[in-house]
Amino acid sequence: EDKVVQSPLSLVVHEGDTVTLNCSYEVTNFRSLLWYKQEKKAPTFLFMLTSSGIEKKSGRLSSILDKKELSSILNITATQTGDSAIYLCAVYRNNDMRFGAGTRLTVKP
Amino acid sequence: SAVISQKPSRDICQRGTSLTIQCQVDSQVTMMFWYRQQPGQSLTLIATANQGSEATYESGFVIDKFPISRPNLTFSTLTVSNMSPEDSSIYLCSVVEDVNTGELFFGEGSRLTVL
Numbered sequence: 001e002d003k004v005v006q007s008p009l010s011l012v013v014h015e016g017d018t019v020t021l022n023c024s025y026e027v028t029n030f031r032s033l034l035w036y037k038q039e040k041k042a043p044t045f046l047f048m049l050t051s052s053g054i055e056k057k058s059g060r061l062s063s064i065l066d067k068k069e070l071s072s073i074l075n076i077t078a079t080q081t082g083d084s085a086i087y088l089c090a091v092y093r094n095n096d097m098r099f100g101a102g103t104r105l106t107v108k109p
Numbered sequence: 110s111a112v113i114s115q116k117p118s119r120d121i122c123q124r125g126t127s128l129t130i131q132c133q134v135d136s137q138v139t140m141m142f143w144y145r146q147q148p149g150q151s152l153t154l155i156a157t158a159n160q161g162s163e164a165t166y167e168s169g170f171v172i173d174k175f176p177i178s179r180p181n182l183t184f185s186t187l188t189v190s191n192m193s194p195e196d197s198s199i200y201l202c203s204v205v206e207d208v209n210t211g212e213l214f215f216g217e218g219s220r221l222t223v224l
Contacts, residue, residue, distance in 0.1 A: 096142065
């Protein structure tokens with residue numbers, strides 16, 4: 001059965017810390033892996049990864065895909081309270097998008 | 110990127126009633142999905158809304174409970190039928206504009222509370 005597994009499920013850090021969020025997958029017809037940030041209702045797009053070993057970067061956030069290990073990581077450096085959210089990993093297949101359970105990140109002042 | 114309008118934004122409903130959620134996209138899109146997010150949980154795919162034909166439902170979701178319409182490439186509705194408190198969730202309409210990348214755009218979501 002196809003699955004997307006994220007770890008940890010929740011994480012509490014202090015401002016300035018660096019965090020690494022993990023996502024592993026076992027799906028058929030893999031096309032891409034996407035990361036989303038969800039603060040209120042609708043998730044907002046962060047990164048889309050299709051090729052192994054190529055880091056995507058946006059400010060303090062970065063992500064990379066390892067297709068051999070069927071996994072991806074999302075790094076956040078110098079965390080801020082505004083980074084507190086649920087981070088969702090999703091795998092795009094031929095016909096749909098499967099989401100992991102999410103990692104709830106809490107950044108304390 | 111696609112702009113998706115979803116309504117209602119929120120509603121409080123009585124047990125046993127039904128509610129229809131509308132999703133309007135500002136461009137024609139091939140792939141449109143409906144997700145549910147129960148409190149404290151991640152997104153679960155309910156179904157893929159297919160234009161001009163019956164929706165494709167995921168395991169655990171049935172047409173009688175969640176009828177979906179998609180009359181054209183810019184509009185879809187999801188009805189939550191005979192609601193119970195367990196149906197209290199956020200319901201999200203989403204679309205894929207570029208089938209090569211799979212980037213998913215979301216509507217604002219509809220927060221339903223069933224009393």
